[in-house]
Amino acid sequence: MNRATRTVIVKSTRLPRKVFSVFIELEGMYRNMVEQLAMYAVSSGITSFTRLKALKYRELRKQYPHLPSHYAYTACQDASTRAKSFLKLKKKGLTDREYPEIRNVTIWLDDHLWRINGLTSISIATHKGWVVVEFEPHKQYWRYINRGWRLASEAKIKLDRKEKRLIIYLVFKKEVEEYSPKGYLPVDINENSVALLVDGVAYLFETDVEKLVLGYYYRRRRIQEKYDKLYGVKSRTKRKALRKLKERNRKLDIKWKLANIVVRAAYEKHYTIVLEKLGKNPPGNMIKKFKDKQLRHRIYQASFKGIQKAIEEKARELGVPVFYVDPKYTSKLCPTHNAEITYNGSRIGKCSKGNELWHRDVVACWNLFFKALGGDGSIAPSPLGLLPVDGSPMPLGSTATHDPTVVKKPLWARWKSLDATNKNKSISTSI
Numbered sequence: 001m002n003r004a005t006r007t008v009i010v011k012s013t014r015l016p017r018k019v020f021s022v023f024i025e026l027e028g029m030y031r032n033m034v035e036q037l038a039m040y041a042v043s044s045g046i047t048s049f050t051r052l053k054a055l056k057y058r059e060l061r062k063q064y065p066h067l068p069s070h071y072a073y074t075a076c077q078d079a080s081t082r083a084k085s086f087l088k089l090k091k092k093g094l095t096d097r098e099y100p101e102i103r104n105v106t107i108w109l110d111d112h113l114w115r116i117n118g119l120t121s122i123s124i125a126t127h128k129g130w131v132v133v134e135f136e137p138h139k140q141y142w143r144y145i146n147r148g149w150r151l152a153s154e155a156k157i158k159l160d161r162k163e164k165r166l167i168i169y170l171v172f173k174k175e176v177e178e179y180s181p182k183g184y185l186p187v188d189i190n191e192n193s194v195a196l197l198v199d200g201v202a203y204l205f206e207t208d209v210e211k212l213v214l215g216y217y218y219r220r221r222r223i224q225e226k227y228d229k230l231y232g233v234k235s236r237t238k239r240k241a242l243r244k245l246k247e248r249n250r251k252l253d254i255k256w257k258l259a260n261i262v263v264r265a266a267y268e269k270h271y272t273i274v275l276e277k278l279g280k281n282p283p284g285n286m287i288k289k290f291k292d293k294q295l296r297h298r299i300y301q302a303s304f305k306g307i308q309k310a311i312e313e314k315a316r317e318l319g320v321p322v323f324y325v326d327p328k329y330t331s332k333l334c335p336t337h338n339a340e341i342t343y344n345g346s347r348i349g350k351c352s353k354g355n356e357l358w359h360r361d362v363v364a365c366w367n368l369f370f371k372a373l374g375g376d377g378s379i380a381p382s383p384l385g386l387l388p389v390d391g392s393p394m395p396l397g398s399t400a401t402h403d404p405t406v407v408k409k410p411l412w413a414r415w416k417s418l419d420a421t422n423k424n425k426s427i428s429t430s431i
């Protein structure tokens with residue numbers, strides 16, 4: 001069994017001024033606690049939730065005796081997470097600050113601090129007692145309720161001051177049964193494409209992540225420069241323009257769509273997804289060309305980690321097993337001859353033994369496949385019985401398998417499954 005979790009965001013109805021001001025006070029106290037704790041955690045190096053709680057609980061209770069005691073717990077959890085990710089950024093040299101900045105506060109609630117009443121309202125424990133808040137359910141919310149997901153005991157709330165509402169983050173959980181895999185579906189993720197190999201046929205999905213991230217980065221910088229000149233560095237109009245850009249950018253977030261296509265393909269065939277075990281740094285020399293450290297970090301996150309994480313989460317949801325293999329040499333060795341492939345700067349390489357041509361991403365997929373078959377790791381399902389009986393599992397000799405089916409983004413962005421490839425004639429099968 002596998003546990004899948006999903007966060008669903010609902011908005012409360014508009015709250016009366018008096019009620020909303022209770023939450024403003026609550027947020028103020030909570031922010032204070034998190035600020036103190038995060039500073040303490042970073043300066044002392046004590047970032048574990050349990051240690052923070054053990055050291056600071058009494059002090060917090062003394063400071064805010066009217067606040068339900070469990071806020072001291074959740075503030076410790078919140079601060080511990082913030083301190084950890086801050087120290088990580090610091091280590092990577094991605095921040096110049098001494099302490100984490102607590103700009104946005106979301107109040108963490110545990111099972112003592114909130115409960116659901118029926119299906120459209122919750123009660124929240126505050127320094128003024130329990131407050132009932134109605135929320136506006138939407139389609140997505142009902143979908144989780146109706147499909148057997150259960151509400152987890154933790155939730156979060158955020159204040160929308162302009163609208164005098166609460167934004168409520170509900171967490172749903174579900175146990176998903178994992179199947180016993182009948183084969184492997186390797187996935188190779190690159191800066192601008194994702195390749196998969198399904199029953200010997202390679203597909204290359206173009207993602208243009210690099211272009212998207214770069215475009216966003218330059219547009220953001222242009223807005224900043226323009227508004228700084230017009231209204232000064234801290235203007236409200238600038239913040240608004242940047243927020244708008246961010247929202248628009250989120251819509252371009254194509255990773256979920258892609259993850260859905262990949263995981264569904266595996267799910268329908270009862271295959272295990274094979275992914276590269278990602279290290280902490282960008283593989284090879286892929287994105288070294290960007291001097292800007294933050295930009296490099298962002299492209300890396302968006303292309304590798306982002307897509308990989310989306311696939312992992314989707315796989316958990318459907319109970320599709322994921323198997324990780326060591327990425328070493330996956331694109332350098334010819335899958336047929338086990339000899340080196342030379343690329344000369346392009347994505348098409350030549351095998352040094354057989355002289356045949358290979359597309360780099362196809363090579364990577366095949367090698368991931370073989371590594372998984374070889375049980376290059378500890379949790380591999382037994383490869384015996386997965387290979388076709390005639391002993392020649394893949395038609396590597398034919399050129400068709402060397403060329404991936406290239407699928408452009410505008411096309412696959414409209415798909416729900418890989419089946420669409422067969423129905424669509426506008427896909428090029430050569431490179």
Ligand SMILES: [Zn+2]
Nearest residue numbers: 334337351354
């Ligand atoms: Zn070869």
